Amino acid sequence: MIDIDVTSSTPIYAQIVNGMKEGILKGIFQPGEKLPSVREMAKMLTLNPNTVQKAYKELERQKVVVTIQGRGTFISKEYQPKMDEDKLNELKETFKKAIVDALYLGFDKEELIALVTGLVNEMEGLNSDDKN
Amino acid sequence: MIDIDVTSSTPIYAQIVNGMKEGILKGIFQPGEKLPSVREMAKMLTLNPNTVQKAYKELERQKVVVTIQGRGTFISKEYQPKMDEDKLNELKETFKKAIVDALYLGFDKEELIALVTGLVNEMEGLNSDDKN
Amino acid sequence: MIDIDVTSSTPIYAQIVNGMKEGILKGIFQPGEKLPSVREMAKMLTLNPNTVQKAYKELERQKVVVTIQGRGTFISKEYQPKMDEDKLNELKETFKKAIVDALYLGFDKEELIALVTGLVNEMEGLNSDDKN
Amino acid sequence: MIDIDVTSSTPIYAQIVNGMKEGILKGIFQPGEKLPSVREMAKMLTLNPNTVQKAYKELERQKVVVTIQGRGTFISKEYQPKMDEDKLNELKETFKKAIVDALYLGFDKEELIALVTGLVNEMEGLNSDDKN
DNA sequence: GTGGTCTAGACCACC
């Protein structure tokens, strides 16, 4: 479902968050779908439930999922993108760092754009279904 | 010179490393140029010298700069890009995360490519001389 | 009748309790009026009957409604306000928290008082008959 | 500093969050001031450091405090109120619930407004110093 | 069954 690399410098809970968001974009998880419970997911990934809990909470704060008391956690049906200046700057910084790293790895500009374009096309897009 | 955000979650030493590499790509720092000493740099950025030291060490490890004993630290004249599968995967993960975030901020694919292209064009590129 | 948000962090049973009390203050429910049975209410709100049951029990504990065996549940005809130091402190804490949040949202004092006054005026008041 | 009621239904970490924000409004904590470290605060309140940590994280997410790596956590110098429709609705719900409770405790409208006004006046306001 | 909170104790990176 989600592959976790415990040796990564990215915290495990963040890997779960990223993995879920990526899975949703790719259509692996559908809006309204129930997520595995915290305990189930923890068993599947052989993690402590608290770690999964932290990830689910973060996803909820981002409004990517909603939790319904006593029933579980579900993919949000109507995600509303909300542009935020701080987040935009953060995003740019992340891209800038990645671009610098790529250039230092030997990519030239065209290869770099091609790399990014390829990665973008792996994602279905949030609303692509609605619009077709 | 380099703008540091002490409140950022990115470690300060890493901000220095990124900032230096970005500055080199943009041509602000020229190959062969001498860097300020650790102490000078620490004063300029009002940082702990240990932090600057760590950044210089990291830059040297990446062969972006070279230290000559008793003379100082200099921008490498002939940086040799070194493609490494681990680093490539890491790079892809970074891009993927950034792309997911961008899509969740409301970017569509074209806007995203445009954003990245714009950021890439801010950099002069390591190999731009070769091609002109 | 009562709008329930299952995704809210406020327990559903508490939302029913609050909603009923608000409806009574607003005159939507009249003293002596019969409430829908637990099962009816559960169907209307598409909730688990246990949840509605719990809300009714709580309303009865607060003497807002009375249950007559075999007849049903009714809005109390003579609700007796009961000032209790513990409850008063709790109330103050709730207000204090809300006020702090409002100030942090950017409200100034006058706007805040206006907001509260407006909300108060939406309620008819328990004792409005006495004073008119 | 902050008084914690472990018997309260309000989670301890939330009590810390509320208490800090209230303290800042009242001027007990000044912008730029360093907060006790997570461990210190945990000792002071005889709580587990994780609980304090959670509170500090929440305060940082709300931009009420900033953390500087290796140095500690500090009251934000320039808090920028950010109105948000969701938060506004949440605020109104909180007030509505409190108002309903107050009316059921026997408050009439004037007493209620007086209560709120009194509580508001206990707070200095976020920018009141700047404007005088 | 579900998620939410808390404690205890450990390890790590950063400054």
Added chain:
DNA sequence: GTGGTCTAGACCACG
């Protein structure tokens, strides 16, 4: 020294 993450295990409220 600082905060950040993770595990283990417990208890609770909710539906």
